[in-house]
Amino acid sequence: MKFLIDNWYLVLTALVSGGLLLWTSVRGKAGGIATAEAVRLINREKGVLIDVSEPDEFAAAHAGGARNVPLSVLTGTTDPIKQLPTNKALPVVLMCKSGTRASRAAGILRKQGYANVVALSGGLAAWREASLPIEKSAA
Structure with a gap:
């Protein structure tokens, strides 16, 4: 837990990049x-x-x-x-x-x-x- 708190920016970066990958794969079919x-x-x-x-x-x-x-x-x-x-x-x-x-x-x-x-x-x-x-x- 301490790692997550100390490295919140890494966790945030991983979540944002994963969200963007998911969004582009979903959007790709519609686009x-x-x-x-x-x-x-x-x-x-x-x-x-x-x-x-x-x-x-x-x-x-x-x-x-x-x-x-x-x-x-x-x-x-x-x-x-x-x-x-x-x-x-x-x-x-x-x-x-x-x-x-x-x-x-x-x-x-x-x-x-x-x-x-x-x-x-x-x-x-x-x-x-x-x-x-x-x-x-x-x-």
Whole structure:
């Protein structure tokens, strides 16, 4: 007990660092996944890649094979959207230009009953940085 009292600063440091490690591990899943994990979900678990960018952004550049379901459409309707998988247990990987809208869209889809929804951290920029395929829609 004397050791703990004499070295309270060490105990405090250990508790704070442990708390920060726990917080980052919990926050990591909510904050999004890396491109490698996204590719694994798409290739091995039949995941669906959804780009929640607006149509003009999607036309300018999007990940290869992505479907476009703008965030504005997700927030504005309760009707089923044909670009979304009907099997709500399939992994759904959401992305946008930076990852911010994808995180919001993930929350919306979870409320609609999709069990395995994740956002891509870094969005299209991270996809490009990983040298993954980018497509452009015909104008």
